[in-house]
Amino acid sequence: MRFAAVLVAAGRGERAGGGLPKQFLPLGGESVLRRTLRPFVAHPQIEAIQPVIDPVFDAEYRAAAESLGKLLPPVAGGKTRQQSVRAGLEALSRNAPEFVLVHDAARPFVSEGLLDRALHAVRSAGAAVPAVPVSDTVKRIDATGRVAETLDRTSLRAIQTPQAFAFAPLLEAHRRAAEARRHDFTDDAALLEWAGSPVATFEGDPANLKLTTADDFTRANALMAASLGDIRTGTGFDVHAFGPGDFVMLGGVKVRHTKSLVGHSDADVLLHAITDAVLGALAEGDIGKHFPPSDPQWRGAASNQFLTHAVALVAARGGRIAHLDATILCEAPKIAPHADTIRASVAAIAGIDASRVSVKATTTEGLGFLGRGEGIAAMATATVRLPWGAA
Numbered sequence: 001m002r003f004a005a006v007l008v009a010a011g012r013g014e015r016a017g018g019g020l021p022k023q024f025l026p027l028g029g030e031s032v033l034r035r036t037l038r039p040f041v042a043h044p045q046i047e048a049i050q051p052v053i054d055p056v057f058d059a060e061y062r063a064a065a066e067s068l069g070k071l072l073p074p075v076a077g078g079k080t081r082q083q084s085v086r087a088g089l090e091a092l093s094r095n096a097p098e099f100v101l102v103h104d105a106a107r108p109f110v111s112e113g114l115l116d117r118a119l120h121a122v123r124s125a126g127a128a129v130p131a132v133p134v135s136d137t138v139k140r141i142d143a144t145g146r147v148a149e150t151l152d153r154t155s156l157r158a159i160q161t162p163q164a165f166a167f168a169p170l171l172e173a174h175r176r177a178a179e180a181r182r183h184d185f186t187d188d189a190a191l192l193e194w195a196g197s198p199v200a201t202f203e204g205d206p207a208n209l210k211l212t213t214a215d216d217f218t219r220a221n222a223l224m225a226a227s228l229g230d231i232r233t234g235t236g237f238d239v240h241a242f243g244p245g246d247f248v249m250l251g252g253v254k255v256r257h258t259k260s261l262v263g264h265s266d267a268d269v270l271l272h273a274i275t276d277a278v279l280g281a282l283a284e285g286d287i288g289k290h291f292p293p294s295d296p297q298w299r300g301a302a303s304n305q306f307l308t309h310a311v312a313l314v315a316a317r318g319g320r321i322a323h324l325d326a327t328i329l330c331e332a333p334k335i336a337p338h339a340d341t342i343r344a345s346v347a348a349i350a351g352i353d354a355s356r357v358s359v360k361a362t363t364t365e366g367l368g369f370l371g372r373g374e375g376i377a378a379m380a381t382a383t384v385r386l387p388w389g390a391a
């Protein structure tokens with residue numbers, strides 16, 4: 001194994017207050033820890049993630065980690081951050097990676113670019129930490145609060161995590177520090193400095209905020225709201241005609257009927273309308289542009305892959321789907337008995353909570369082609385939140 005990560009989440013978050021430790025508090029609709037885990041899980045070069053937790057909060061951990069891949073079984077942390085990191089490294093040592101990233105659960109704004117820089121820096125330096133220039137003037141004060149000296153800002157850096165290390169020397173330094181009864185180094189770089197090993201820096205990220213106090217949560221919430229404030233709306237519409245058969249696909253659910261829908265793919269009229277709505281919100285053309293009906297590979301295709309693709313385009317822009325609303329138009333089959341199953345299915349395909357999906361149905365009072373029972377139509381609206389400044 002080349003790259004693994006240790007994610008320390010065993011602290012009590014006393015300075016943040018708020019009942020639960022800060023890594024389990026909600027931030028923009030999901031827990032801080034889940035947000036922190038996500039970019040590590042998504043990074044193609046990171047093969048395994050070793051979470052370190054306080055077993056008292058096992059249930060909260062499970063909720064945060066649910067359905068995320070690459071996560072090794074969590075191990076119990078120690079009294080200090082350093083001891084928690086050590087526990088994670090010892091657990092990883094059974095199948096040791098070449099390099100390890102050590103990251104605080106309290107930093108949920110890790111970008112893919114920051115991870116790329118960490119992996120790149122550690123390959124050449126063996127130990128490298130993200131550094132951010134200090135913009136305030138920094139002074140040392142004496143015990144009475146009087147200024148003792150002004151430090152040279154040009155040589156000062158604020159150091160973040162993820163910090164990246166060759167695995168074996170880091171574990172060795174941790175073991176030696178423990179033997180020397182040193183347990184309170186506040187980061188891993190400090191421990192290597194103590195051991196006399198060089199530590200390089202790479203460009204950190206000012207947005208990689210560390211959540212320490214309740215104020216930090218207020219700021220983080222404001223940042224998130226602003227960062228996904230570019231709200232887009234898209235609409236979609238689709239029709240498929242009935243042909244012989246005994247079921248129709250609606251939102252990825254097989255609904256028994258006396259006919260089937262005819263189409264090039266599985267003719268899931270609802271997923272097609274929703275997919276077009278999502279593509280519309282991105283101004284990315286329509287489903288036919290992404291999945292040409294002339295292409296034989298989409299013959300009989302399950303339509304969930306169309307929506308999955310549209311959802312991935314949203315994610316690739318750093319966005320989220322806020323809501324999907326759809327109406328199915330037909331005389332038969334009756335939709336109401338299946339509406340909740342269809343909602344849950346669409347939500348699972350779109351990777352969002354079912355409370356963000358609405359599925360309604362109506363007849364056309366016997367009028368027109370739908371009224372004559374010649375097919376099913378569906379219309380959909382997608383609300384998508386993108387970061388400001390995205391193309």
Ligand code: CTP
Pocket residue numbers: 008009010011012013014015016021022023052077078079080081082084085103104105106107211212
């Ligand atoms: N951490 C840990 N084990 C500890 C102490 C801290 O795993 N014994 C983790 C925290 O969960 C956090 C990171 O180390 O993700 C950075 O520590 P800090 O910000 O100090 O978090 P807490 O110790 O939880 O907060 P506080 O000091 O306010 O209690």
Ligand code: MG
Pocket residue numbers: 011
């Ligand atoms: Mg602490």
